[in-house]
Amino acid sequence: MQSIARVCVLGAAKPQQRRVKLQLSQRRRMATGAPDPATIKPNMNVMKIGVQTIFAGTEALEPFVAELKTYSRRPLIVTDEGIAKVGIVQQFVDALKKAGLQPTVFDKCVPNPTTGNTIGIAQSFFQGTCDAVVGLGGGGPLDAAKAGMALVAQKRVDSKFDLERDGHKFISNIRPFMSTTPKENPKGWEQFVSSVPSIAGIPTTAGTGSEGGKSAVITLPDGVKMVFGNPVFMPKTVALVPQFTQKLPASLTAGTGIDALFHNMEAFFVTHQAALNDGMNDAEIAYTDDFALKGISLIVDNLPNAIKNGNDLNTRLKMQIAAMYGAKAFRKGDLGGVHATAHALGAFYHLHHGTAIARMSVPVLKYNAERMTEETRKAFGSVHEIFKKGGYSGATLADSTAKFLSPLGIPLGLKELPVQSGDIEKLAKIAANDPCQTNPVPLKEQDYKAIFVSANNM
Secondary structure: OOOEOOOOEOOOOOOHHHHHHHHHHHHHHHOOOOOOHHHOOOOOEEEEEOOEEEEEOOOOHHHHHHHHHOOOOOEEEEOOHHHHHOOHHHHHHHHHHHOOOOOEEEOOOOOOOEHHHHHHHHHHHHHOOOOEEEEEEOHHHHHHHHHHHHHHHHHHHOOOOOHHHHHHHHHHOHHHHHHHHHHHOHHHHHHHHHHOOEEEEEEOOOOOOHHHOOEEEEEOOOOOEEEEEOHHHOOOEEEEOHHHHOOOOHHHHHHHHHHHHHHHHHHHHOOHHHHHHOOOOHHHHHHHHHHHHHHHHHHHHHHHHHHHOOOOHHHHHHHHHHHHHHHHHOOOOOOOHHHHHHHHHHHHHOOOHHHHHHHHHHHHHHHHHOOOOHHHHHHHHHHHHHHHHOOOOOOOHHHHHHHHHHHHOOOOOOOOOOOOOOHHHHHHHHHHOOOOOOOOOOOOHHHHHHHHHHHHOO
């Protein structure tokens, strides 16, 4: 079984005065909250969120390229062969060349990017004498682009660093590297940070939200999925181009959309104290909650139509924005029981992540509802109102969620899966060891077992 490591989010060590100024500037940027979904225009929207400039709409590509040109002349495009086959890569390359840029393309990325992918990306970067990177695709290429730039930075800092010889080990140990280097070698850390090339992103799905976050998931040589994150890997420029998601099949539209929904929902359900324990303050918690609620509303209102009518570009755009909002929302905590059980289910039965999320969402919501505090009751109530407003009225949030998910074509619970004797215990153990443990109700292995039993009886 594959496991998923806890996200490591560590910043560079900076002088106290500079750190205070940075924190103040970040909080000023936070004051506006998430852009109102009612103001979204189909052709062009420009959002300034933190350090990011986000162009969103059917006409987003041209201003994105113009912005990219302000800091890059020779960008590396990181993508996969599937995106290349449907013509999106060539369309983007043509737009770059028209603007006078000279792109290099790395299209060998796999859905779950490996350390080998990251080495290939770094090698392509140097071979093409590139000066920035654009992740173009789903979460895989976007994550791989971030990790590839970590290797580029290390090579720039250390001339003796050999990508082929040292690259696997460096990525495998990047979390402890980011944890210890700022303290033990501040100058070296500053050199590394300043050597990371600029990163930009264009998603072709509406699910992971990697374009709106600073983290990446890379599969290590032993098959373990490792998650790392740092603000230096946040894409500075993003284009949400709905035409690029237009050819996404209905099944993937559903799966990725459900993943985005529960990024928003589980982030919103993280308790206030858990968020404070994670280093957030009240203003930051309110900021992420605003993104979460608006993201949930966008998905409830738009995912069914995106599945049924994939050519509706306005709907596609709103789903992309909702996924990006999810990335902003789950700065709060490490998600909860829905993701923990879905990671276990997906690894055990080889399911698409979004499919596993849908299957486990209702059992987890029911289990939480039977044990929730007043704080969680209010949070569930706020989300329940969004579902009811969207026409999915059930007695509980779990019931309304089931009404929303059932028509999307994904079975709920463990229906139609080859569940055998002993599987429930194994699934519970995997879920209990998952990093997504900021569930509003603390869950132990026996709790996860009860949840999987409930799912198996649906």
